[in-house]
Amino acid sequence: xxxxxxxxxxxxxxxxxxxxxxxxxxxxxxxxxxxxxxxxxxxxxxxxxxxxxxxxxxxxxxxxxxxxxxxxxxxxxxxxxxxxxxxxxxxxxxxxxxxxxxxxxxxxxxxxxxxxxxxxxxxxxxxxxxxxxxxxxxxxxxxxxxxxxxxxxxxxxxxxxxxxxxxxxxxxxxxxxxxxxxxxxxxxxxxxxxxxxxxxxxxxxxxxxxxxxxxxxxxxxxxxxxxxxxxxxxxxxxxxxxxxxxxxxxxxxxxxxxxxxxxxxxxxxxxxxxxxxxxxxxxxxxxxxxxxxxxxxxxxxxxxxxxxxxxxxxxxxxxxxxxxxxxxxxxxxxxxxxxxxxxxxxxxxxxxxxxxxxx
Amino acid sequence: xxxxxxxxxxxxxxxxxxxxxxxxxxxxxxxxxxxxxxxxxxxxxxxxxxxxxxxxxxxxxxxxxxxxxxxxxxxxxxxxxxxxxxxxxxxxxxxxxxxxxxxxxxxxxxxxxxxxxxxxxxxxxxxxxxxxxxxxxxxxxxxxxxxxxxxxxxxxxxxxxxxxxxxxxxxxxxxxxxxxxxxxxxxxxxxxxxxxxxxxxxxxxxxxxxxxxxxxxxxxxxxxxxxxxxxxxxxxxxxxxxxxxxxxxxxxxxxxxxxxxxxxxxxxxxxxxxxxxxxxxxxxxxxxxxxxxxxxxxxxxxxxxxxxxxxxxxxxxxxxxxxxxxxxxxxxxxxxxxxxxxxxxxxxxxxxxxxxxxxxxxxxxxxxxxxxxxxxxxxxxxxxxxxxxxxxxxxxxxxxxxxxxxxxxxxxxxxxxxxxxxxxxxxxxxxxxxxxxxxxxxxxxx
Numbered sequence: 192x193x194x195x196x197x198x199x200x201x202x203x204x205x206x207x208x209x210x211x212x213x214x215x216x217x218x219x220x221x222x223x224x225x226x227x228x229x230x231x232x233x234x235x236x237x238x239x240x241x242x243x244x245x246x247x248x249x250x251x252x253x254x255x256x257x258x259x260x261x262x263x264x265x266x267x268x269x270x271x272x273x274x275x276x277x278x279x280x281x282x283x284x285x286x287x288x289x290x291x292x293x294x295x296x297x298x299x300x301x302x303x304x305x306x307x308x309x310x311x312x313x314x315x316x317x318x319x320x321x322x323x324x325x326x327x328x329x330x331x332x333x334x335x336x337x338x339x340x341x342x343x344x345x346x347x348x349x350x351x352x353x354x355x356x357x358x359x360x361x362x363x364x365x366x367x368x369x370x371x372x373x374x375x376x377x378x379x380x381x382x383x384x385x386x387x388x389x390x391x392x393x394x395x396x397x398x399x400x401x402x403x404x405x406x407x408x409x410x411x412x413x414x415x416x417x418x419x420x421x422x423x424x425x426x427x428x429x430x431x432x433x434x435x436x437x438x439x440x441x442x443x444x445x446x447x448x449x450x451x452x453x454x455x456x457x458x459x460x461x462x463x464x465x466x467x468x469x470x471x472x473x474x475x476x477x478x479x480x481x482x483x484x485x486x487x488x489x490x491x492x493x494x495x496x497x498x499x500x501x502x503x504x505x506x507x508x509x510x511x512x513x514x515x516x517x518x519x520x521x522x523x524x525x526x527x528x529x530x531x532x533x534x535x536x537x538x539x540x541x542x543x544x545x546x547x548x549x550x
Numbered sequence: 551x552x553x554x555x556x557x558x559x560x561x562x563x564x565x566x567x568x569x570x571x572x573x574x575x576x577x578x579x580x581x582x583x584x585x586x587x588x589x590x591x592x593x594x595x596x597x598x599x600x601x602x603x604x605x606x607x608x609x610x611x612x613x614x615x616x617x618x619x620x621x622x623x624x625x626x627x628x629x630x631x632x633x634x635x636x637x638x639x640x641x642x643x644x645x646x647x648x649x650x651x652x653x654x655x656x657x658x659x660x661x662x663x664x665x666x667x668x669x670x671x672x673x674x675x676x677x678x679x680x681x682x683x684x685x686x687x688x689x690x691x692x693x694x695x696x697x698x699x700x701x702x703x704x705x706x707x708x709x710x711x712x713x714x715x716x717x718x719x720x721x722x723x724x725x726x727x728x729x730x731x732x733x734x735x736x737x738x739x740x741x742x743x744x745x746x747x748x749x750x751x752x753x754x755x756x757x758x759x760x761x762x763x764x765x766x767x768x769x770x771x772x773x774x775x776x777x778x779x780x781x782x783x784x785x786x787x788x789x790x791x792x793x794x795x796x797x798x799x800x801x802x803x804x805x806x807x808x809x810x811x812x813x814x815x816x817x818x819x820x821x822x823x824x825x826x827x828x829x830x831x832x833x834x835x836x837x838x839x840x841x842x843x844x845x846x847x848x849x850x851x852x853x854x855x856x857x858x859x860x861x862x863x864x865x866x867x868x869x870x871x872x873x874x875x876x877x878x879x880x881x882x883x884x885x886x887x888x889x890x891x892x893x894x895x896x897x898x899x900x901x902x903x904x905x906x907x908x909x910x911x912x913x914x915x916x917x918x919x920x921x922x923x924x925x926x927x928x929x930x931x932x933x934x935x936x937x938x939x940x941x942x943x944x945x946x947x948x949x950x951x952x953x954x955x956x957x958x959x960x961x962x963x964x965x966x967x968x969x970x971x972x973x974x975x976x977x978x979x980x981x982x983x984x985x986x987x988x989x990x991x992x993x994x995x996x
Contacts, residue, residue, distance in 0.1 A: 293595045296776040299586055359799065359827075360660025360772065389827075391704070392697035399692030413700075444802040477660060481592030481776025483804040504659070507745045509778040 295512035340524030352468035357475035359442030368400035384424030385410035503529035591807035636837030659743030668701035688742035746785035798824035
C-alpha cells in the first residue's frame with residue numbers, strides 16, 4: 192500500500208512539470224487560461240482520502256458477489272423456494288419463475304425466451320429438479336450476456352478517444368472520474384474534456400473530479416458549443432501526447448432528435464483531428480432503469496454506433512436484469528459495471544463472474 | 551417497439567363480434583395482453599397481478615355497451631381501474647401552517663432532485679406568488695451546490711450559502727432560520743442523492759426531518775425506473791413517511807409504469823411530473839392521463855390544457871372572425887407561430903397525440919424547431935404593409951427580406967407559397983363550417 196502511494200507521488204512530480212509546459216503552450220495558443228487546471232495540494236488530499244478508504248482484500252469475484260448479494264438473494268433464494276414441496280415442474284412453477292425474472296427487470300421478451308427454453312427442456316426430461324433448473328438458467332443467461340468484445344486496448348492509437356453518452360442522471364461524469372483513475376493508476380496520461388456545457392455546474396463537477404483524481408481537464412465556459420469544446424480538447428490531446436481522452440457529454444433523452452444530432456456533430460468533428468476517433472463510444476445505463484433502457488440503447492446506437500455499455504448503480508437493490516436483455520438484444524458488449532461510490536468501484540464486466548454472482 | 555395495446559386487444563376480440571357479454575375466457579385472453587403491456591411499461595409484477603385480479607372481477611359478466619366494441623370495453627374498465635388506483639384528484643402542495651413552509655426533496659442519485667428543486671421554486675414564485683428560498687444540502691456530489699446556485703440565478707430565486715464542509719442537517723436548520731428572518735415563505739431543501747438501503751445516509755434524512763419539520767417530503771423518482779421502484783419507494787416512505795412524489799423525465803418515451811408501482815406501495819399522491827430540461831417544464835400530475843400513457847394511448851387532455859393556457863380566448867375569437875372573412879394575414883400567422891412555440895417544444899406537443907408514438911414513419915421525422923425560428927425571422931423582416939398584403943412582395947423586396955432575415959430568396963418564396971396554400975385551405979374549411987358540417991374531432995382518434 193505504501194508503495195502505491197509513493198508511486199503516485201513520484202508521478203505527480205513528473206506530471207507537475209508537464210503542466211507548466213502545458214500552461215505556457217495554452218497561453219501561446221490564446222486559449223482559455225482555465226483550460227487546464229490542477230492544484231497539487233488538492234490532488235494530494237484526494238490521494239490521502241483514497242488511502243484511508245484502503246483497498247479491500249477481496250478478490251474480484253468475491254467482491255462482486257458481496258455487492259450483488261441483494262440480487263442473488265432476490266433471485267436464487269426465491270428459485271430455491273419455488274420447488275419446496277414440488278416434485279415436478281408444472282405450469283404454476285413456470286409462472287412463478289416468470290415472476291422472478293420479470294422482477295429482476297429482465298423484461299418480457301428475454302423472460303419469455305428463457306421460459307420457452309426451459310419449458311422445452313422440461314418436456315424433454317432434461318430438467319427434473321431445482322439444481323438442474325438453476326444450471327440451465329445460468330447457462331442460458333450466460334449465453335445472452337457473453338458477447339465477444341474486442342479488447343478495450345488503449346495502446347491502439349494515441350490519443351485514444353472515448354466518448355461518454357447517456358440520458359440524464361445515469362452517472363456519466365462520475366464514471367469518467369472512475370475510469371480516469373483506473374488509467375491514471377496504470378501510469379497513463381489522461382485528459383478529461385468537459386463537453387457538457389449545458390447543465391448548470393457540470394463543468395465544475397468534472398473539474399472537481401479531475402482535481403481529486405489528479406488528471407488534466409480541458410474546459411471552456413458554460414454554454415459553449417460542445418462540439419467546439421470536444422474538437423479543441425482532442426486537438427490539445429493530440430498535440431500534447433495524451434494517452435487517453437474522455438469526453439463528457441451532457442445527459443440527454445434519446446428521443447430528443449436535435450440533441451442526438453449534437454452528439455453526431457461531436458463525433459464528426461473529432462474525426463477531423465483523429466480519423467479513427469472516437470475509438471470507443473460508451474453508453475452509460477443506470478441499473479435501476481427498466482425497459483426504457485432498451486429504447487435508450489436502440490436510439491443511441493442508431494445515432495452514434497455504440498461500441499460498449501457501462502452499467503452503473505448495481506449496488507442498490509436494482510437487479511440490473513435489463514443488462515441481460517440489452518446485451519441479448521443488441522449484442523453490444525458490456526465493458527464495465529459500477530458497484531459502489533468509491534473510486535475503484537468500477538469493474539471490468541466479466542459475464543462469468545456476473546452469472547456466478549447471481550446464483 | 552411497443553405495439554398499441556388497443557390494436558392488440560382489437561385482434562384478441564375480433565372473433566367476439568356480436569357477443570352480448572364478456573365471458574371469463576374472453577377476459578382472460580384480453581388480460582394477458584394487458585398484463586404484457588403493463589409489464590413492458592415497468593409496472594411492478596406484483597402490482598400488476600393484484601391489479602388484474604380486480605379488473606377481472608369487474609369485467610366478467612359485464613354487458614358490452616352498444617357504443618363500444620368488446621376491446622374498447624375492456625380498455626375502459628382497465629383505464630378506469632388504473633385511474634382509480636392512481637387516486638382521483640391531485641392534492642395541492644401543503645404550504646399551510648408555520649411560516650416558512652419547508653419542502654424537502656429526497657431520492658436516489660440521478661433522479662433529478664436539483665433540477666426539480668429549481669423548477670418547484672419557479673412554480674411557487676410565478677404560479678403561487680410565493681417567495682421561495684433554495685437550500686443546497688448536497689455536500690457530497692462535487693459541484694452540486696454550484697449547480698443549485700446557478701439555477702437559482704437563472705430563475706432569480708435566492709439560494710442559501712452552504713459549503714461542502716458543512717453538515718447537511720445544520721445547513722437545513724440554519725437556512726430555515728435565515729428564511730424566517732429574511733421573510734421568505736417557502737424553503738426548498740435539496741438533499742443529496744442516496745441509496746435507499748444506505749442506512750447511514752437515510753439516518754441523515756431522518757435527522758433533517760426531525761430538525762426542520764418539513765410540511766412536504768417529496769420523493770423524486772425517475773419515470774424510467776424499473777421493477778425496483780417499489781423497493782426504493784417503500785424504504786424512503788418507511789424512513790421518512792413521505793407526503794408525495796414527483797416523477798421526473800416524463801418527456802421521454804418511458805411509459806412511466808413506475809408511477810403506478812410507487813403509488814401502489816406508498817399510497818402517497820404523485821404531485822408533479824417533470825417534462826423537460828427547461829425550468830418551467832414541471833406539470834401538475836393528472837392520474838387519468840398517465841393511465842392512458844401506461845397503456846400506450848397518448849395524452850390529449852394535457853395537450854388541450856396546454857393550448858388553453860397559452861391561447862387567449864378573446865384573441866382566439868378575433869382570429870376566428872378573421873379566418874371566416876379570409877383576412878388571415880402574415881401578421882396573424884406570426885402571432886400563431888409564437889403561440890405554438892409558447893406551448894412547448896413541438897416534440898413535446900406531438901408526443902401527447904395518441905398513436906403518434908407508435909407511427910414508425912413519424913418516429914424518424916425530424917421536428918425542426920429551428921425552422922420555426924427562421925420563418926418568424928422572415929416575417930419579422932417584412933414591413934407591416936408587406937405582412938398585411940403579401941401580394942406586393944416583388945423580386946427586390948424578396949431579396950431584401952432574405953438578406954434581412956439571414957435566409958435565402960428560395961426560403962422566402964417557400965414561405966409565401968405555403969402561406970397562399972394555407973389561405974386557400976382555410977377558405978375551404980370555413981366554407982364547410984358555414985354549411986353546418988361539423989368536423990368530428992373525436993373521429994380522428996379512433
